[in-house]
């Protein structure tokens with residue numbers, strides 16, 4: 053009996069010892085693995101003083117030349133990994149998505165109560181619900197019949213371009229704004245003073261303004277400074293941003309709901325949702341829906357208008373490409389009508405041109421940061437839990453190993469026989485990766501097509517001339533922010549003929 057008990061205990065002890073040994077060995081093995089390469093770190097501050105305050109994606113490319121496609125830095129205790137290759141981004145974000153799908157807990161969005169927006173939300177049940185609604189309504193045109201809304205608003209856009217071409221930046225902002233407001237809330241944007249477009253844009257500006265306080269993420273204890281403390285203005289900024297976002301999301305949703313009750317609502321995401329989820333005594337998942345609906349404008353308006361601004365820049369710089377696109381439109385469609393969605397498959401050069409707009413000037417240079425939830429080992433390197441992992445989409449788009457002459461705008465690279473016909477297409481990465489991939493990709497792609505093809509069919513876009521008759525170079529300096537915004541250039545946007553003027557005037561807009 054005693055012998056038996058002893059053996060059992062002995063067996064248990066041996067098992068425990070073995071397990072502990074294995075665990076320790078694993079742990080020590082892990083700790084022996086090195087972090088991915090990166091610039092040398094200093095004690096405590098790490099690489100903090102090597103991080104530029106602007107155009108970080110360019111620095112990430114420079115580091116990649118020395119350290120390779122994975123560059124690890126430590127920003128005063130915040131581990132960051134820059135990925136400079138599509139293949140690695142796919143490996144981590146797509147193939148290991150269970151570990152790389154949450155977002156950083158930035159201080160300002162937390163203080164400013166912005167974590168209800170889909171892009172800033174940590175991974176979890178609520179996010180899955182958000183994405184389910186967004187995918188249902190925006191990743192296929194059929195539920196909202198949004199191609200029709202895009203086409204009609206494009207008609208308004210062309211008429212505005214005819215009347216006031218000098219305000220093209222404004223028109224390019226209003227086009228996606230008007231479609232998104234109609235698709236989401238059934239709200240008709242009548243003019244440039246629309247209350248909800250202004251509120252939405254103010255929210256975007258307020259949230260972008262909070263990015264100025266990124267230092268709080270590096271020195272998070274500063275957040276505990278009281279509001280009266282000199283320099284602690286961030287509390288006020290955060291509070292104002294929070295108040296603004298609450299007014300915006302609740303007011304326009306309430307308006308849309310009221311119209312549904314009045315019987316005056318136009319069909320949209322909100323009316324379909326209320327129709328499916330309204331029940332005695334309340335609406336199922338209403339809070340989540342209000343947040344998702346408000347996210348649409350915040351995530352989709354400025355990104356889409358930036359794509360259109362990049363199109364104009366490309367046309368100013370490459371007149372021969374503009375002529376070639378117009379030649380294709382004239383040949384396939386003629387000059388008796390303007391192009392429509394149905395023509396898309398017959399216009400390969402326009403299709404290539406839209407792809408090249410997305411590649412040539414990537415809109416979100418780092419996409420949005422993903423965060424690793426647990427320690428990981430990849431290609432023999434240790435990636436600690438909590439690492440902010442950023443795919444350098446700008447770097448991928450400018451990679452000369454993939455794209456010959458990457459700085460040049462060359463739609464023909466995508467045509468059969470072109471140097472990039474079988475290469476990685478921009479649509480595969482400019483919208484991000486994995487479980488956090490953009491949910492507006494299909495919508496944005498459709499809008500870019502219809503705006504591009506109708507604009508080029510009807511107008512010539514040319515640089516303005518200086519007093520000596522010399523073309524004024526376009527504005528090429530994109531802003532260093534989450535979205536690479538570009539301001540207008542001095543240019544002339546004129547109808548291609550009297551026939552085009554009358555085609556535009558006759559367009560249906562109601």
Ligand code: HEM
Pocket residue numbers: 170171172173183186190347348349351352353355356359415416418419420421422482483484485486487488489490491492493495496
């Ligand atoms: C050309 C226009 C656009 C570009 C280039 C773009 C690009 C991106 C990128 C790179 C991300 C980050 C993906 C990641 O984390 O891996 C993203 C996220 C997102 N986009 Fe877009 N986007 C565009 C338009 C839109 C539109 C029109 C909508 C809405 C209709 C939209 C809704 C969103 C949302 C909700 C997220 C957050 C997804 C999440 O965090 O789970 N985007 N977008």
